[in-house]
Amino acid sequence: MARELVGINAHPEASTDGYEVVHSKSEVFYPVYERKTDLKHQTHYCAGCGHGVVHKLIAEAIEELGLQDRTILVSPVGCSVFAYYYFDVGNVQVAHGRAPAAATGLHRACPDKVVIAYQGDGDLAAIGTAEIIHAANRGEKIAVFFVNNAIYGMTGGQMAPTTLVDQKSTTSPWGRRPVNEGFPLHMAEMLSSLQAPVYIERVALSDNKNIMKARRAVRKALELQRDGAGFSFVEILSPCPTIWGKDPVEAKRWVAEKMIPNFPLEVFRDHKIELPTNNAPPHKTVAELIEGKREEAAAPAPASAHHYRELGIKIAGFGGQGVLLLGQLLAEMGMREGLEVSWLPSYGPEMRSGSAHCQVWLSKEKIGSPLVSHPQVLVAMNEMSLRKFASEVAPGGIILYGRDQLPEDFTISQAQVVCIPASEIADRLGSAKVGNVVMVGALLEATECLHTTTAMKVLEAKVKNANLLELDRQALEAGRIYIDHHVAVGAVAQADGFTQ
Amino acid sequence: MGQARGNITIDIEECKGCGLCVECCPPKCLELAPELSRYGAHPARYSGEGCTGCGICFYCCPEPGAIIVYRLAPLKAVAAQGGDHATAL
Incomplete structure (x- = not known):
């Protein structure tokens, strides 16, 4: 049987005295490779790889x-x-x-x-x-x-x-x-x-x-x-x-x-390529680009005025209910108040007459991902959305449900639910279309995450029709008042939507 | 007897006996040992003479630390360390 070799295979007559090392294992390699239980000095590669x-x-x-x-x-x-x-x-x-x-x-x-x-x-x-x-x-x-x-x-x-x-x-x-x-x-x-x-x-x-x-x-x-x-x-x-x-x-x-x-x-x-070297951030902020009024954007409300470090909001409903727009409104408001924001719409094939949802982050710090897996606030415009997303809501979160009461068999323990008959309120104002703005008003009143005055500024920039703008203003106020009057401050809505 | 300009040691724990160093060595001073290492490879070894310290074997060898290549130290440095061949001169 062949003798087993151990250690360094130097020629016995060729001592390394008087020599200096010119090539040896780089210090960029770990001294020992922890992957294997044995032969920890070898790579796992085949011989000659x-x-x-x-x-x-x-x-x-x-x-x-x-x-x-x-x-x-x-x-x-x-x-x-x-x-x-x-x-x-x-x-x-x-x-x-x-x-x-x-x-x-x-x-x-x-x-x-x-x-x-x-x-x-x-x-x-x-x-x-x-x-x-x-x-x-x-x-x-x-x-x-x-x-x-x-x-x-x-x-x-x-x-x-x-x-x-x-x-x-x-x-x-x-x-x-x-x-x-x-x-x-x-x-x-x-x-x-x-x-x-x-x-x-x-x-x-x-x-x-x-x-x-x-x-x-x-x-x-x-x-x-x-x-x-x-x-x-x-x-x-x-x-x-x-x-x-x-x-x-x-x-x-x-x-x-x-x-x-x-x-x-x-x-x-x-070769070195000459790229246009403008890697600097745009001179205008996104808020300025959107509405073009420097003086307003130049003086955003201090971010410290907000009571949260970051707030994840999910808004869901039927396509056509203004779900995505509602999210945009919130994001743009956040932007005007000096927050970092993201808005991520769901691009399903059901752009119209199907379910739609979007996700909004309002944050004092840079946002890592626009996904909101566990929203602190869920705006569910219809029953389907409520059933689909309610379980995702973070413990202690709030659900704003756009109907006057919860479905009978629906219960949820980890979040507070507030029912707002947004479409009915909007209808009474003259157009069911502004139901989403009613929800914004309710959301702002219930969570105090952003200022109502900012909402009006965003609406003023977005809505060109004076009549519609007035309707939006009324809808915003109606949502706010509904929460103020019908849902007592500090009250917790019960699972059946009834508020004590 | 004059010392070879270069020298080489091979770590038996790392060498997988692929033989690439034997093949690439310009002065052909490497060989595969007839003995087996403890996991069954014939590891490379230095025949004992002729190494120039060129380092080619180091770059052909796929294992990070299997081969260490040496060159005869400059006389001054060795003399300062009291190296053997300096005193022999």
Whole structure:
């Protein structure tokens, strides 16, 4: 039986005394990889896999450029899904193909960071085709390292978009036939047809010389990120010995002999582009743009006047009840009072005569997502909306129901319900159309989230017809008075809508 | 006997025996050991002479820390540390 080796395999007669280290494991790698229970010094890659080499080139460049504390690496789905176990940088692992989209968000949220999207060919060129093309087209300031081995490795060797013509795979067992499966996708060429990218190169891990070229390309892509230059893309032709069924040395030769003739090595793009540099926020606020009156918008009510840090509101009803408009009114009022706001309509196919809803945030801070999953306030204009959304309301929230009483079998424990016969009130005023404005009046009175005077200002800016404006004013007041008179302050409406 | 300009050590815990370093080494001074490592690979090893310290094997090797490449230290630095070959001169 062969002797087992342990430790460092140095030649016994070749002591390292008097030598100094010139190449060793980068400090950008973790000293120990915690993923596995055993062999924690090894990557999970197969012997001879190109990913390890690409990892080393990236780690070396990060270290040499001093970017370790500024780097966020986006790991893909594929064999390199575990990149975050190896790189001691900021790490995010994202859904299949979405690395450029996630990287876009990361870099926009953290503009001083160097963001790397690391992807394989199944990830980038198949499921993630849309993401990479649009990230490149927008010229996102990210570095994309595209490891192309012409096959799906992790899932066991299915045909990838980059699989060569005649190359066999489990899903092209006779070899890829262009007549049936099309030709291989050339991502570097495709992206170089776009205007925005600053650097696109294809390199290969085929031999010593090309590996050193790849090293320079990786470094350059990261230098460009350090300098905030723009979108850089390095495609790396890489061996997959296991799936190709070749030993590592043969696989490397296959990259040289088969892949390079199909995917020419070239610098496709290397120039600084002159974008219109106006990245500054617009000089006018959105409020100014909407109504064009500088003096009003210039003096918004101080945000501290509001009693909440953020308020999520959901408004639901039939299409045509003015549900979306009601949300817009609230959002615009919030804007005029100096709050951050968002308004997200539901774009169902039922724009008319179906159900419609919208979601509004009023916040003193920047809004992360316009989705309101658990509104503190629900405005339900009809029974269907009440039944659909009431359970979503946050505990302690309030539901404004646009009918005079709750359905008999409806109960809710976590929220207060106030019934306002908005349509009837509006009808008495002369037009059932202003039912939504009645609800605004009721909402403002019940929650005191915004000022009624602001509502009138918004209505004045929006409604050009003087008669209608007067009707709106009356509707607003009627909603306010209904709450004031019919629902005692501090009272809690019972589940049946009756208020004590 | 003059010392080789370069030197190399290989971590048996990391080397998977893919043989890429053996193939790429310009002076051909690497080989796969006939012995098996504890999980069944023939790891690479330095034959003991001829290493120039070029570092190609480091870049061909897919494992982050399997290979450490050394070069003969500059004389001054080694002399300051009391290195062996400096005193031998």
